Amino acid sequence: MCETCGCNITHGNDFLIKPGGKLSRVETGTRAVTVLKGLLDENDHMAAHNREHLDRQGVLALNLMSSPGSGKTALLEATIDALKEEFGIAVVEGDLETENDAQRIRARGVEAVQISTGSACHLDAHMVHNALHGLDLESIDILFVENVGNLVCPASFDLGQHRNITLLSVPEGDDKPAKYPVMFRAADLVLISKTDLLPWLDDFVPDRARQCLRELASTAPVFEISSRRDSGLDQWFDWLRAEVEAQRGRREQGETLRPSIQPDGLRLHGEV
Numbered sequence: 001m002c003e004t005c006g007c008n009i010t011h012g013n014d015f016l017i018k019p020g021g022k023l024s025r026v027e028t029g030t031r032a033v034t035v036l037k038g039l040l041d042e043n044d045h046m047a048a049h050n051r052e053h054l055d056r057q058g059v060l061a062l063n064l065m066s067s068p069g070s071g072k073t074a075l076l077e078a079t080i081d082a083l084k085e086e087f088g089i090a091v092v093e094g095d096l097e098t099e100n101d102a103q104r105i106r107a108r109g110v111e112a113v114q115i116s117t118g119s120a121c122h123l124d125a126h127m128v129h130n131a132l133h134g135l136d137l138e139s140i141d142i143l144f145v146e147n148v149g150n151l152v153c154p155a156s157f158d159l160g161q162h163r164n165i166t167l168l169s170v171p172e173g174d175d176k177p178a179k180y181p182v183m184f185r186a187a188d189l190v191l192i193s194k195t196d197l198l199p200w201l202d203d204f205v206p207d208r209a210r211q212c213l214r215e216l217a218s219t220a221p222v223f224e225i226s227s228r229r230d231s232g233l234d235q236w237f238d239w240l241r242a243e244v245e246a247q248r249g250r251r252e253q254g255e256t257l258r259p260s261i262q263p264d265g266l267r268l269h270g271e272v
Contacts, residue, residue, distance in 0.1 A: 040156075040157075042126075043124050043125045043126070043157055043158065044125070044158055046124075046125035046126050046129055046160070047125035047157075047158035047159055047160040048160070049125075049129065049160070050125055050128055050129055050132065050159065050160025051160040051161070051162070051256055051258070052256070053132065053137070053160075054132075054137070054143065054160060054162075055250070055251060055256050056251075057137040057138055057140070058141070058247065058248060058251045059137055059140050059141065059142070059143050059247075060141065060142050060143070060162055060163075060243055060244050060247040061143045061145065061159075061160060061161040061162050061163075062142065062143070062144050062145065062161060062162065062163050062164075062165055062243075063145045063147055063154070063159055063161040063163070063164045063165065063259065064076075064144060064145065064146045064147060064165050064167065065147045065150075065151075065154045065155065065164060065165070065166050065167070065183060065186075065187075066149060066151070066166060066167035066168070066169070066193075067149055067150070067151045067169075067172060067176075068149030068150075069149065069169070069171075070149070070167040070168065070169040070172065070193055070194075071167060071169055071193040071194055071227055072146050072149075072167055073101045073104055073105070073146065074227040074228060075167070075191070075193065075225070075227045075236075076091060076105060076144055076146065077104060077105070077108055077227070078227040078228075078230065078233060079144075079233075079236070079237070079240070080105070080108040080109075080110050081108065082233065082237055083142075083237060083240065084108070084109065084110060086241075087141040087142050087240075087244060088139045088140045088141045088142070089110050089140065089141070089142050089143075089144070090110060090111040090112070090113075090135050090136075090140045090142075090143050090144070091105045091110060091111070091112040091113075091143070091144045091145075091146060092112075092113050092115060092123075092128060092131045092132075092135075092143065092144070092145045092146065093105065093112055093113065093114045093115065093146050094115045094117060094122075094123040094127070094145070094146060094147050094148045095114070095115075095116060095117070095148060095149075096116065096117055096118060096119070096120075096121075096148065097116055097118075098116070099114045099116075101114075101146065102114035111135055111136070111140075113131040113134045113135060115127050115128075115130075115131055117148055120148070121148055121150045121152075121153050121154075122147060122148050122150060122153040122154040122156075122157055123145065123147050123148060123154065123157065123159055124157050124159070125157065125158060125159050125160055128145060128159045128160060129160075141244055142240065142244060145159055145161060151176070151180040151183045152180065152182060152183065154183070155182045155183045155185075155186040156182070158258070158259065161259050162243075162247065162256075162257045162258075162259060163188040163189065163243065163257075163259055164186050164187050164188050164189075164259045164260055165187065165188065165189045165190075165191065166183055166184060166186070166187035166189070166190050166191070167190075167191045167192075167193045168184075168190060168191070168192050168193065168209060169192075169193045169194045170192070170193070170194045170195060170197045170198055170201050170204045171194065171197060171201060171204075173203075173204060174203075174204045174205050174206070174208040174209040174212065175208070175209075175212055176209070176212075177190075177209060177212035177213040177215075177216060177218075178212040178215070178216075181216050184212075184213055184216055184218060184220075185216050185217075185218055185260070186259070186260050187218065187220045187260065188220055188259060188260050189220055189221055189222075189223070189239065190213060190218075190220050190221070190222045190223075191222075191223050191224075191225050191236065192206055192209060192222060192223070192224045192225065193225055193226070193227065194226060194227075194228075195224045195225060195226045195229075195231060195232065196226040196228060196229045196231065206222075206224055209222070210222050220260075221239070223235045223236055223239070
């Protein structure tokens with residue numbers, strides 16, 4: 001994961017390792033080469049700050065994760081069309097390059113802040129912190145963070161969100177939870193997307209995907225949806241309504257909620 005691919009250093013947190021930065025030198029005074037633990041600690045500190053800020057405004061923050069092309073943006077478009085009169089919605093879009101997805105969201109009449117990560121294959125809390133300054137949080141009930149398409153690294157970075165949602169599209173195959181356990185252990189909800197393709201891709205068996213997920217000891221609910229055919233979306237919308245209501249209750253009680261973090265992520269974060 002990030003300790004080998006180097007993607008833990010992003011334009012959001014590189015100030016920490018530049019000359020004079022908090023992690024620029026190790027105890028011997030030499031330039032730090034491996035700073036993963038320190039970066040994750042700093043990320044978690046910023047994530048807690050983001051979550052406190054969102055809680056204070058009563059905003060429910062949801063992190064959408066998946067491989068590229070699984071239908072995250074299409075799901076957001078369908079969700080906005082159905083719920084924008086009911087809730088204030090905004091989106092933080094994460095991609096390596098372009099504003100294509102942010103433009104699709106804005107065309108729906110919703111605020112969207114684009115984060116172009118360059119070579120980084122995930123968002124981090126510092127990037128999201130900067131994006132929050134471009135949003136009017138007082139008018140928002142639900143903030144969707146569409147993470148970079150990647151089934152590994154995003155699962156290990158707390159952004160300040162309250163829930164993790166992982167999409168698994170039919171063309172990917174029903175064994176993805178077994179192949180990418182880190183991502184699916186982190187999921188608070190799994191959406192099997194593009195189910196309109198099941199008649200043509202009949203080697204994908206939704207129950208087999210569920211079995212792979214349960215073998216990871218995950219109890220996350222699983223919904224089958226098709227954003228383009230408006231199939232199964234009512235269940236998703238009801239889940240969102242319940243989560244917004246729960247967030248409002250936590251705000252009144254002065255409480256918060258952290259997303260699920262998979263065991264490897266916990267160890268990397270120095271909590272076990």
